[in-house]
Amino acid sequence: SILILDFGSQYSHLITRRCRELGVYCEMLPCTQKMADLSWKPTGIILSGSPYSVYAPDAPHVDPAVFEAGVPVLGICYGLQEIAKTFGGNVEPHSHREYGHAQIQIVKTGVAHADALFEGIQHGPEGLQVWMSHGDQLTSLPPNFMTVAHTPTSPFTAIAHESRPIYGVQFHPEVTHSPRGKEVIGSFVKNICGVRDGWSMDTFIPKEIARIREICGDKGQVIGAVSGGVDSTVAAKLMHEAIGDRFHAIMVDNGVLRLDEAKKVKKMLTEDLGVNLTVVDASDLFLGRLAGVEDPEQKRKIIGNTFIEVFEEKAAEIEKECAADSSKGPIEWLLQGTLYPDVIESISFKGPSAVIKSHHNVGGLLEDMKLKLIEPLRELFKDEVRALGRLLDIPAHLVGRHPFPGPGLAIRILGEVTREQVAILQHADEIYIAEIRAAGLYDQISQAFAALLPVRAVGVMGDARTYDQVIALRAVSTEDFMTADWFEFPASVLKKISSRITNEVRGINRVVYDITSKPPGTVEWL
Ligand code: XMP
Secondary structure: OEEEEEOOOOOHHHHHHHHHHOOEOEEEEEOOOOHHHOOOOOOEEEEOOOOOOOOOOOOOOOOHHHHHOOOOEEEEOHHHHHHHHHOOOEEEEEEEEEEEEEEEEEOOOOOHHHHHHHOOOOOEOOEEEEEEEEEEEEEEOOOOEEEEEEOOOOOOOEEEEOOOOEEEEOOOOOOOOOOOHHHHHHHHHHHHOOOOOEOOHHHHHHHHHHHHHHHHOOOOEEEEEOOOOHHHHHHHHHHHHHHHHHEEEEEEEOOOOOOOHHHHHHHHHHHHOOOOEEEEEOHHHHHHHHOOOOOHHHHHHHHHHHHHHHHHHHHHHHHHHHHOOOOOOOEEEEEOOOOHHHHHHHHOOOOOOOOOOOOOOOHHHHHHHOOEEEOOOOOOOHHHHHHHHHHOOOOHHHHOOOOOOOOHHHHOEOOOOOHHHHHHHHHHHHHHHHHHHHOOOHHHOOEEEEEEEEEEEEEEEOOEEEEEEEEEEEEEEOOOOOOEEEOOOOHHHHHHHHHHHHHHOOOEEEEEEOOOOEOOOOOOOO
16 A cells, blocks of 8 residues: 655645545555554555745655655655755745646656656646646756656656656646646556555455454454444444444434434434444433523533533443453443544644644543544545445435534524424424425535524514514535535525425524525534
8 A cells, every 4th residue: 555644735635535536545644754663564655745845944854764665656746855855956945936727748758667657648739737836846856867747937847766766746646626636646556556455445344344353352342422423323334244232332312413313313223224222312411401501612511521421321331231241341442433534633744843633532431431442434534434334235315414513403502402492493404404305405415404593583473473583594515614605595495495494383483594605604503
């Protein structure tokens, strides 16, 4: 597999992404990784871009052993400059930064391994279109290197060593703005590195199941929380496939879930997927603690802390049952549905002195219960988890489900959370989502939900005036939830939803649609 060494560029994780799309397994580690400490031998190494200048006093550098590992190396942007610096080339700040689209001219060197980088990649007479983003550039080639591509302003846009498989490109092949960039990465990883070990969900499942079995041994028990969301369901099903009933799923009903959610999840996980699940109805406890609380951060804190308390209590019960049965071992592991984007956050290179932060938010649980963390999805992106879910026969409507926040409806009820308010919102949300599905729009929307605004608006029903509350509908499309656009519903769909909610949900006499993008709004109302 391919080792990606990260110098902290905002695009680093896209290199991983492209390799995966090419069916190539890869792992990203901080650029400070010592080769001698690596437990596996990479088939090739890619050096990422960076916000640093290679000549800055605090600039990060790779272990020189990278170039002595006897495997091909590709440097991207800063990675190219790092190669140039290591081999004695010259890098200087450029008089005009190259940023945005550029056309590069590919040079035929006649040296087979050097020409391999761009071999077979189609482009017009004007050159290959790529995306640039750099301030420094190479002003002289290191000894024994050749130019394999250039632009009018940058004579060394791509370079290769004369006899060794060491390459550098100034542009960013990993971004989609370089339309053929993925093919350049493909040339490197497949043709030059010769990687054959395919990465696909089909091969992922047996490998991961074998890994889980090895980790958990013959007797160890695993516990994990499930929410009804995609990640925890897929993780739970995978654990069940690997170790059967030695995996104990716990679902906490916190009283602020969607309509009949606990019942539906129980049915799906136990009857359809065979997972060993206990549902704990703690809604009274949660709603009791939420009484009178209006501040959203306070609501989040109460729900988070109460969750840990309830979960630990249930886990302790399971522990006791296991202890009474000599064929069972102790609970040793806590399952988490951590995905690769969370892992990236914790492994990205953040500067020479930055402390690598932990990405999981269950530290308390791990310490109190002396558990070790097991994260079978930690190498996957969200769409890969969905693909995995489909292969594991998880129903399609669940695999494509929108995200739902941990604090649930509590952050969608403005003001105090009471059983009555929860019931109103559950009902309105159920109608909203059902109508979105009926209109065939669910999969075009990234997240949709209803919020309850506790204002009294005037209305008229029959001959009487009403003073009832307002439902706000939200639907957004987004790639990563950092920015989002509001979704443009056909008016007829909104009309139907509004009519159904005002007619069917008692206590609501008005429905509004939220037309705020993020920023300046957020996805949630609280
Ligand atoms: P915002 O409102 O920050 O939402 O634009 C972005 C995404 O995060 C979800 N979200 C949360 N998820 N606990 C969660 O587990 C929370 O407290 C929380 N707040 C927001 C939100 O639903 C959206 O998907």
